[in-house]
Structures are given as structure tokens and as C-alpha cells.
Amino acid sequence: MSDDRNVSGNKVDQVTGTETTGHSWDGIEELNTPLPRWWLWTFYATIIWALIYTIAYPAWPLVTGATAGVMGWSTRANVAADIVAHEARNEDLVTALLDADMVTLQQNADLNRYAVARGAAVFRAHCSQCHGSGAAGAKGYPNLLDDDWLWGGSMEEIIYTVRHGIRNETDADARYSQMPAFGEILEKDQIGDVVEYVMALSGEDHDAQRAAAGAEIFADNCASCHGESGQGDREQGAPNLADAIWLYGGDRATLTETVTNARFGVMPAWGQRLSEEDVRAVAAYVHALGGGE
Amino acid sequence: MSPADQPQSLYAARVPIFPRRVHGFFRNLKWWIMAITLGIYYVTPWIRWDRGPDMPDQAVLVDLASRRFYFFFIEIWPHEFYFVGGLLVMAGIGLFLFTSALGRVWCGYSCPQTVWTDLFILVERWIEGDRNARVRLHQARWSPRKVRLRLSKWAVWLLIALATGGAWVFYFTDAPTLARDLAGFQAPSVAYVTIVILTATTFVLGGFMREQVCIYMCPWPRIQAAMMDADTLTVAYREWRGEPRGKHRKGAEADALGDCIDCMACVNVCPMGIDIRDGQQMECITCALCIDACDDVMERIGKPRGLIDYLALSDAPREMAGEPPRPVWTHVLRPRTILYTAIWAAFGLALLYALFMRTDLGLTVSPVRNPTFVVQSDGSVRNIYDVRLRNMAGNARLLRIGVTSATPLDIELEGSSGSAAVEVPANATLLQRVYVTATPSSPAASGDSTPLTLWVEDANGGTRALRDTSFNGRNTR
Ligand code: SF4
Ligand code: SF4
Numbered sequence: 119m120s121d122d123r124n125v126s127g128n129k130v131d132q133v134t135g136t137e138t139t140g141h142s143w144d145g146i147e148e149l150n151t152p153l154p155r156w157w158l159w160t161f162y163a164t165i166i167w168a169l170i171y172t173i174a175y176p177a178w179p180l181v182t183g184a185t186a187g188v189m190g191w192s193t194r195a196n197v198a199a200d201i202v203a204h205e206a207r208n209e210d211l212v213t214a215l216l217d218a219d220m221v222t223l224q225q226n227a228d229l230n231r232y233a234v235a236r237g238a239a240v241f242r243a244h245c246s247q248c249h250g251s252g253a254a255g256a257k258g259y260p261n262l263l264d265d266d267w268l269w270g271g272s273m274e275e276i277i278y279t280v281r282h283g284i285r286n287e288t289d290a291d292a293r294y295s296q297m298p299a300f301g302e303i304l305e306k307d308q309i310g311d312v313v314e315y316v317m318a319l320s321g322e323d324h325d326a327q328r329a330a331a332g333a334e335i336f337a338d339n340c341a342s343c344h345g346e347s348g349q350g351d352r353e354q355g356a357p358n359l360a361d362a363i364w365l366y367g368g369d370r371a372t373l374t375e376t377v378t379n380a381r382f383g384v385m386p387a388w389g390q391r392l393s394e395e396d397v398r399a400v401a402a403y404v405h406a407l408g409g410g411e
Numbered sequence: 412m413s414p415a416d417q418p419q420s421l422y423a424a425r426v427p428i429f430p431r432r433v434h435g436f437f438r439n440l441k442w443w444i445m446a447i448t449l450g451i452y453y454v455t456p457w458i459r460w461d462r463g464p465d466m467p468d469q470a471v472l473v474d475l476a477s478r479r480f481y482f483f484f485i486e487i488w489p490h491e492f493y494f495v496g497g498l499l500v501m502a503g504i505g506l507f508l509f510t511s512a513l514g515r516v517w518c519g520y521s522c523p524q525t526v527w528t529d530l531f532i533l534v535e536r537w538i539e540g541d542r543n544a545r546v547r548l549h550q551a552r553w554s555p556r557k558v559r560l561r562l563s564k565w566a567v568w569l570l571i572a573l574a575t576g577g578a579w580v581f582y583f584t585d586a587p588t589l590a591r592d593l594a595g596f597q598a599p600s601v602a603y604v605t606i607v608i609l610t611a612t613t614f615v616l617g618g619f620m621r622e623q624v625c626i627y628m629c630p631w632p633r634i635q636a637a638m639m640d641a642d643t644l645t646v647a648y649r650e651w652r653g654e655p656r657g658k659h660r661k662g663a664e665a666d667a668l669g670d671c672i673d674c675m676a677c678v679n680v681c682p683m684g685i686d687i688r689d690g691q692q693m694e695c696i697t698c699a700l701c702i703d704a705c706d707d708v709m710e711r712i713g714k715p716r717g718l719i720d721y722l723a724l725s726d727a728p729r730e731m732a733g734e735p736p737r738p739v740w741t742h743v744l745r746p747r748t749i750l751y752t753a754i755w756a757a758f759g760l761a762l763l764y765a766l767f768m769r770t771d772l773g774l775t776v777s778p779v780r781n782p783t784f785v786v787q788s789d790g791s792v793r794n795i796y797d798v799r800l801r802n803m804a805g806n807a808r809l810l811r812i813g814v815t816s817a818t819p820l821d822i823e824l825e826g827s828s829g830s831a832a833v834e835v836p837a838n839a840t841l842l843q844r845v846y847v848t849a850t851p852s853s854p855a856a857s858g859d860s861t862p863l864t865l866w867v868e869d870a871n872g873g874t875r876a877l878r879d880t881s882f883n884g885r886n887t888r
Contacts, residue, residue, distance in 0.1 A: 152420055155425070157627065230826075264787050
């Protein structure tokens with residue numbers, strides 16, 4: 119074992135003649151191989167830099183917030199500025215969108231792309247809670263991807279629906295329809311018969327005998343809205359009962375529930391909450407989802 | 412008192428190195444490599460290459476904005492980044508290959524740090540004189556002369572650094588246009604920032620940090636230890652021939668000495684400031700300048716050259732026993748180097764194959780999974796696909812999109828009523844929403860998942876590209 123020491127009392131390794139740091143692991147001692155001094159200074163410089171940085175920018179957490187920094191820098195302000203800058207850049211497109219004939223919007227590729235992209239953002243922020251992020255809807259919330267529309271799927275109809283909403287009490291022009299709760303009008307048996315008939319209309323398995331009885335009840339009570347053959351009536355927002363699409367479900371139990379108690383889905387009037395260009399944009403987006411007429 | 416008796420600090424100041432001028436084969440080789448590599452670096456962005464209208468006419472261009480990489484007749488798109496990845500892998504394996512055969516030749520000859528440091532030392536020698544003059548100047552007090560020499564040296568360094576940083580930005584946009592913009596202070600600020608950063612790093616790394624970069628900042632010296640073995644040809648001192656070293660005077664005592672006259676020439680020329688006679692060291696970049704220096708000395712004292720030489724440590728015992736070293740090819744051709752070469756070549760061939768097999772038409776298909784399928788009012792089932800079309804040709808093309816599957820499926824493109832074709836501009840991509848529909852009672856509509864192939868082809872005939880995907884029926888879980 120080497121036990122040489124130099125003037126300052128530090129151990130010196132015999133083989134290399136280098137001072138050791140005094141650290142030893144399993145009998146292996148660490149030589150003191152000096153690091154360059156600029157490295158040390160670089161390290162000090164990073165510490166000073168860190169101090170300057172935390173003074174300049176928001177950094178130190180306090181009880182109710184954090185130090186604001188002397189540069190007046192804030193992510194929130196930056197985002198706000200970004201948004202303003204963005205809107206200024208898109209001003210022409212917004213003007214064009216407000217003036218656009220929405221029916222022929224698709225012929226203006228640039229504007230259409232802008233409207234659909236903007237509409238997608240509006241949709242994700244305001245509509246996806248009910249209609250789903252992919253617009254596929256859910257029980258009671260219409261699927262916007264298919265070709266079935268309660269109130270119409272043309273660009274104009276979609277804009278109207280978005281602007282005024284459905285069965286809300288805030289907009290006098292809201293789409294409004296109400297199905298009576300037949301539980302108070304018809305007997306249980308009669309409701310059962312009508313349900314069998316409705317299932318027959320859309321080609322599902324049904325009890326033919328009861329359906330025949332239900333046809334008469336349907337003609338008397340339902341046809342005025344849903345049409346003779348259950349094809350629905352968009353003027354009144356009455357659903358098509360003869361297709362494969364059900365808003366609340368097309369099975370026996372759900373239909374019985376619907377006929378007995380009726381449904382009353384509400385959609386807000388977005389014209390009161392969104393800007394005109396956002397209403398137009400989200401309509402363009404919905405129209406472009408695949409079901410637009 | 413020997414140095415070992417001194418207390419040592421944990422931190423050491425840099426010991427300045429004043430490499431002496433040297434002549435010889437390796438020095439000339441290094442001059443040539445410097446001229447060629449610097450020439451390539453500075454000239455490449457100015458080479459023009461005609462690609463037709465609306466296309467950049469710069470031979471080598473990294474177009475970050477439109478995400479294209481142009482290299483003469485090759486144009487790399489972002490989805491082909493594996494070419495760059497493959498080249499990086501080849502560069503890595505190439506480095507392994509050269510290191511296992513010839514030590515740190517990359518470091519000694521072609522590393523940018525070495526090339527620019529060499530250039531900076533050349534300037535230093537030109538302005539301040541060779542080693543002895545520089546040592547004297549370094550030790551002298553500040554005087555008008557010292558200030559003048561230092562300032563002029565730094566000024567030239569700064570000019571070189573500026574040219575270095577300046578050349579870099581030309582790779583990223585049309586060089587002549589950028590040069591005009593830079594001169595008129597019209598260029599984008601990122602260009603100026605890049606130039607300033609690269610100028611500063613070149614100035615500091617090449618002028619003041621030199622060997623510190625190689626020793627402390629570069630990871631390669633550590634990795635090379637694993638790449639080299641006893642058969643690697645590396646710069647070494649024939650200690651059995653040189654020792655015991657000593658000043659040759661007349662008389663009998665000179666006969667007892669080895670060939671090394673302890674003239675320190677090898678130490679004085681070393682840009683890393685080491686003494687190769689101490690054996691292999693991490694710091695040595697195998698630049699071979701010490702070989703040139705010592706060969707010069709040997710010639711003057713009438714001894715054979717090669718006291719310091721490229722040699723393999725495995726040959727040392729043979730040479731000590733007076734036998735000749737094994738031929739060079741036995742050191743270079745080893746299972747290890749052959750394996751590296753094979754891997755390197757395999758990557759190269761694979762990249763070449765990919766290069767010549769690629770088409771100028773492509774598509775990627777991402778099926779919309781939210782929702783997985785849509786039932787239409789007539790009971791038919793629709794799936795939606797986002798198809799990204801790539802027209803890599805230099806002209807706009809009408810591309811027809813279609814679907815092939817075991818069961819009949821209808822295809823419809825969003826926005827183009829009826830037609831299943833869409834025009835894609837030259838050298839561009841286009842995102843197209845595609846609706847694929849299965850009739851109500853078809854197996855595809857009522858089943859789980861049906862395989863299908865989406866394809867795209869040039870409406871005027873020619874290339875076709877396809878992608879396999881699947882169609883979700885009503886039974887999809
Ligand atoms: S020892 Fe020789 S080969 Fe190694 S860096 Fe110094 S001069 Fe170059
Ligand atoms: S240059 Fe050659 S002779 Fe001179 S000290 Fe170095 S090894 Fe010895």
C-alpha cells in the first residue's frame with residue numbers, strides 16, 4: 119500500500135506520482151486528475167445565469183403565485199398577442215366568410231378550407247361535449263356524420279339550427295317541436311301495438327298481428343307528424359321512423375319509453391354565444407363531415 | 412521537490428500550446444485535406460442544378476420551410492428521412508471502421524475542429540511567428556507591438572469565423588438571394604443569429620479552446636478506446652529503438668544511447684501538447700505531425716526514419732526481437748474491420764436499393780376511428796379515411812383514387828361530387844377525405860373487419876401506389 123504523503127498531507131499514488139483525492143472504493147483510490155479551470159468558471163457562470171434568469175422571468179413560487187420577473191414576460195399575454203396577430207392575419211378571410219354565399223362555399227377552395235378548419239376548432243370547443251369529438255353523437259344527441267337530418271342537412275338549414283338551437287327558451291326562433299307523451303293518451307296495449315308497427319316500418323323483427331293493430335293507431339295519432347309511412351317531416355322536425363337510424367334507440371323497450379313519455383332534446387341557440395363567422399364556420403364544418411346535403 | 416510533492420488543485424488552468432511548424436508527408440497530406448474539405452464546405456451551396464421551373468436550382472439545399480432536402484439529382488421528402496438516418500448510421504460505422512484500423516484518423520485529419528484549428532494556427536504563425544517567437548510574445552508584457560499583433564491575429568480569426576458561420580446558412584436557402592439579403596440587412600433574423608452563434612463558436616473553439624475541445628468536450632476520445640485494439644495502426648514511438656534517450660555527443664557513451672536524441676521536436680510540434688514517447692495517450696489525435704518532425708531529425712543525424720511511426724502494438728515484440736513488422740494489410744484486414752465493412756456496405760446497398768426503387772407517387776392512409784363506422788339512413792355502412800397523397804413529380808397530376816376488396820365497396824371523395832379523381836399540384840401533398848360505403852346487406856356492412864386496399868394512380872396511366880387497410884362493419888367491437 120502506498121502511504122506517501124506530500125507537503126499538504128495528501129496521499130500520493132506511488133505508481134503515477136499523482137495525488138489522490140482520498141476517496142477509495144474496494145481499495146481502489148481515486149487519482150486527483152484536475153479538471154480544467156474554465157470548466158469551473160463555466161459552472162459558476164451557469165449559476166449566475168440562473169440567478170439573472172429567475173430575476174428576469176417568472177420563477178420563484180410564492181404562496182398565491184410566483185414572482186413576475188422584471189421583463190414583464192407572461193405566457194398568457196403572449197398567447198393573447200398571438201391570437202390578436204392571428205386574427206389580424208386572417209381578417210381578409212373572415213370578411214370573405216361573412217360575405218360568402220355559404221351554399222356555393224365549396225367552390226372557393228381556400229375559403230372553404232379556412233371555414234372548415236375554423237369550424238373544426240369551434241366544434242371541438244363548443245359542440246363536442248354533446249355530439250362527441252368525432253361528431254358521431256350519442257343517445258339523444260344526433261350523429262352529424264350520417265345522412266339523416268331532423269331539420270334538414272343543407273348548409274342553410276344547418277346554419278339556422280346552429281344559430282337558433284332547438285327547443286330552448288332563450289331564442290324565440292328556436293326550432294320547436296313537441297311529441298305528446300302518449301302514456302296519458304293511449305292504453306299500454308295500444309302503445310305496445312304502435313311500437314310493433316314502428317318496428318315493422320324500419321324493417322325490424324316484429325309481431326305482425328300487433329303491428330297491424332298498431333297501424334291504425336299510428337294513422338290516427340302519429341301520421342300527422344311522422345307521415346303516413348313514417349317517413350318523417352323535416353318541416354316539423356319529426357324523425358324518419360322508416361330508416362335505420364334512431365336518436366334514442368330502435369329496440370322495443372326504448373321505443374315504448376319514447377312513445378309513453380316522449381322526448382325533449384334541447385340545443386342552445388349558438389347565435390347568441392358565437393360570432394357570426396364562427397356560426398358560419400361551424401356549419402361549414404358540419405356540412406363537410408360527410409352528411410351535408 | 413518533485414511535482415508529486417506539491418499539493419494539487421482540483422482545477423487546472425490551461426497550459427498554452429505553441430505548436431512548431433513542421434514539414435513532411437503527413438503535414439502535406441493535412442494541407443491537402445484542409446484545402447479540399449474547406450473548399451467543399453464553402454463552395455457547395457453555390458453549385459447550381461437545374462430542376463425545372465418552380466423548383467430550387469441549388470444543388471445541395473436543406474429546405475426546412477417546405478421540408479425537402481435536395482442533393483443534386485436526389486430529392487428527399489420528410490417521409491424518406493430514413494435516408495438521412497441511414498447515412499448517419501453509415502457515418503457512425505465508417506468511424507468505427509477507420510478507428511479500428513487506423514486509430515483516430517478522423518480526428519487528426521478531417522474533423523472540423525482539427526481543420527479549423529489548423530487554419531487558425533496557420534494564421535497565428537503567419538502573424539506572430541513560429542513557436543519560439545510566440546512563446547516570447549506570450550511571456551512579454553503588454554506593449555504596443557503585442558497589442559498590434561494580438562489584435563490583427565484576432566481580426567483575421569474573426570474574419571475566418573464569420574466566413575464559416577456565413578457559409579453555413581447558405582445551405583438552407585437560395586445562396587445568391589440570401590447573400591444579397593444579408594448584405595442589405597434584409598435577411599431573416601434567424602440567419603443573422605445563426606451566423607453570430609457559429610462565428611462565436613468557431614472563434615472561441617478554434618482560437619482559444621483548441622485541444623480542450625478534443626480532450627474535454629468531445630465524447631469520441633472515450634469511445635475510441637473501445638474501438639481500438641493491439642492491431643490498430645496508430646502513432647507510436649519505437650521505444651526499444653529510441654531508449655535510452657540522450658544528447659548525442661562524440662565518444663563511446665553515445666554508442667550506449669538509443670536513436671532518440673531528446674530534441675523535443677516531436678513534443679514541440681504536437682497540437683495536443685503531449686509527449687508521444689510516454690506511450691499511447693487519450694489526447695493523441697494521430698495527426699502524425701510528430702512523425703514528420705522526428706523523421707526530419709532522423710534524416711539529419713543519419714539514422715533511419717520511423718522512430719515515431721504508424722505502428723501496431725502487436726508488432727512491438729517482433730520488432731524488439733529484430734524481426735520486421737507484419738505487412739500493413741494484416742493489420743487493416745481483420746475480422747473486425749471486415750465485419751464493419753460488411754455492415755457499412757449492407758446499409759449502403761439497402762439505401763441505394765431504396766433510392767432507385769422509390770416512386771414519384773405515394774399515399775398514407777389513416778382510417779378515421781372516431782367513430783369507427785357510420786350507419787346511413789338506408790342501413791349502409793360507411794368508413795372514412797384520411798388519405799394523404801404525395802405527388803413527387805415536377806408537374807401537377809390528376810390522381811385517381813380507388814378501392815380494391817373481396818366484396819364490392821363504393822368510394823366517394825369529399826368535395827368532388829361523383830368523380831373519384833383529384834388534382835394534386837406539382838411537388839406537393841394533399842389531404843383528401845375518402846368515404847367508402849358498403850351496401851346494407853353486404854358482408855362488409857354486417858361483418859366485423861374486412862381487409863381492403865386503397866390505391867392511387869396517375870389518371871394518365873403510369874405509376875400506382877397502394878396501402879392495405881381495413882373496413883369496419885357494424886359488428887366491429
Ligand atoms: S502525439 Fe503526434 S500524432 Fe499524437 S497528437 Fe501529438 S503530434 Fe499528433
Ligand atoms: S523528435 Fe524524435 S529524436 Fe526528437 S525527441 Fe522526439 S523522438 Fe526523440
